[in-house]
Amino acid sequence: MNTNGVVHIVDDEAGMRKALARLLHAEQLETRAFASANEFLSVCLAEEVECLILDVTMPELDGLELQRRLTHLGLLVPIVFLTGNGDIPMSVQAIKAGAVDFLTKPVKDSDLLSAVRASLALAGARRAERAAEAAVRARHESLTPREREVLAQVVTGKLNKQIAADLGIGEQTIKIHRGRVMEKMGVSSVADLVRASARLRIGTATTKPDNNS
């Protein structure tokens, strides 16, 4: 099947899981269904979840609790809540904790599908973001320690002369380092360099060791 994405479903009602899967299949979306939050937890660490349609009221572990656990695990899963008896405090809690949408059953297919697409898009954007960050990080890794020092100073807006004075080396040498940094980081302007550094959060913390995480 030529899929547009994979949607995970957690709902204790078999009929609902089946119906949701049918609707999503009709839209060329792949589905993985789970009858309980615990079942889902046992697999979600192994694969990337692009969209989770999550029931709120379930025996044992309920939807909001699952959301809390995922956050605790550091997993950014785009969640579309789907509940039969939601109330405002519940929806506020869910949205504040980062849910994409909070829908009530019975749900209009267009609402559900647009929420699912928003989730998939969010997952895509996050993936692209992560890829871009990885690329920048790789480039940053290729810098020498001295070049990193120079970079950290440049992005704070200091002039070559000031950097030279701070680091105790000649202004000419700074210029050479700076040129190498621009080249290695693959940027053509200081503005681009600042943006790339922001992604790595360089310059905000002064001397943060790069722990390659």
Next chain:
Amino acid sequence: MSWVTVLWSLAAGACLTLAAMHLLAWCWDRKLRANLWLAGTALSVAVIAGLEWSLMNARTPVEYLSIHRWGHAATFLTIVGIMGFVQSYFRTGRPWLAWTVMSLRALVVVLAFVPGPTFNFREVTALTPFNLFGEIVVVPQGIPSPWARLGESSVFLMVVFVVDAAIRLWRKGDARERQRALVVGGGIGLFFLACLCNAIAIHTGWHSVPYFITFSFMLIVAAIGLELSRDLGRAARLAAELRENTERLDQLRRELTHVTRAATLSELSGSLAHELNQPLAIILTNTQAAQRLLDQSPPDLEEVRAILSDIVAEDQHAAEVIQRVRTMLRRGDTGSEPVALSSAIEDVLHLAQRDLASRGVVVVPALVTDLPPVRGDRVQLQQVALNLILNGADAMGGNTDGQRHLYVATSLKAGFARVSISDEGGGLPPEPDRIFEPFYTTKPHGLGMGLGICRSIINAHGGKLWAEPHPHRGTTFHFELPVIQTSGAR
């Protein structure tokens, strides 16, 4: 026919009618002793009326005297009757006074029948004509006897007895009893004094007139009769009111049963709404999926067919939920049909399952499938079971250790089908039977009617409902009902 005959027979007739009426009242309710006394009194007054008439029409002094003797006997009966009435109606007379009067009066009767000189007159010498209402009757002429004072004083003592009893009733009684004392006591006293004067006048020869005792007595009997029939009327009115109130009470009890059932069900309304919402949501999503599938080319008809059959199943599920609720909310007369308790309770568990699950209650059923049926109203029995089940779940609401088992069992115990519902909650209060009292509740929003209604339903089914501590922790509620005895071996 002469006026005298008409008047005296009218009086006798009136007394006989009164006697019959009050005798009937006594036959109807044997507790109405006063009416029996009155009937006896009225009867003897009727006899006196007859004797008086005979006296006025006596032809010879000898005939006059022999009739006169019987007059003493009838008067004795009348006096005993009136004192009996006063005592049973007022209950305040002095017995010794009554016994004195009766002894004196009995002595008078005995002396009257002893051969020799007559009692009131030493001798009746002649009968002289007397014009009464333009008619000639006879009055006696004779030598007064000092013994006459004996009879007269007994009558006087009787008046004292009645007036004394009336005064004592007046002193201690309420408004109605005071009215009684005044009408009956005053009436008797006044009319007896009147006939006493009449008798003294005749006996002393002071004024020659016929005896008019009949009319005084008749007025006494009428006054008493009036008072008693007022009582009878009041009793009849009270009985009617009581009947009306009983009907109203039954009606209220039915309504209360229904209202508490509705209230119990309303506790489930959230979970029931969810239970109905669920199939609706599944149906909608399935339908929308089918619409999208049909838009594709070629459409996946196999899948659409599967969707349609799922929709049918979900629809039936929703209909069952609605049916169960509607049955429980049915209003109407108490039914009496064979009820299979286990299956009735299974239905209740279905109804409550979502609510119980959402509260983390784990139901452990042990329902005997071949339990013989009981006779009764299925819905009311389900109401009792639902109430006990929800109570059990409520009792475990505060359990922090997560132990929330609800044991629901049916069993057969010596001709009784027993339902036992046990929780692992906080147990019974120090006075366990108070939980069945109206308005007793431990829940913040409880009405306190549930268990009281449960017990009255079970009692009305000829069974019993009780609570006891569950081993280790919590409470067990049992109710048992007699099973229908099937003829022949099962």
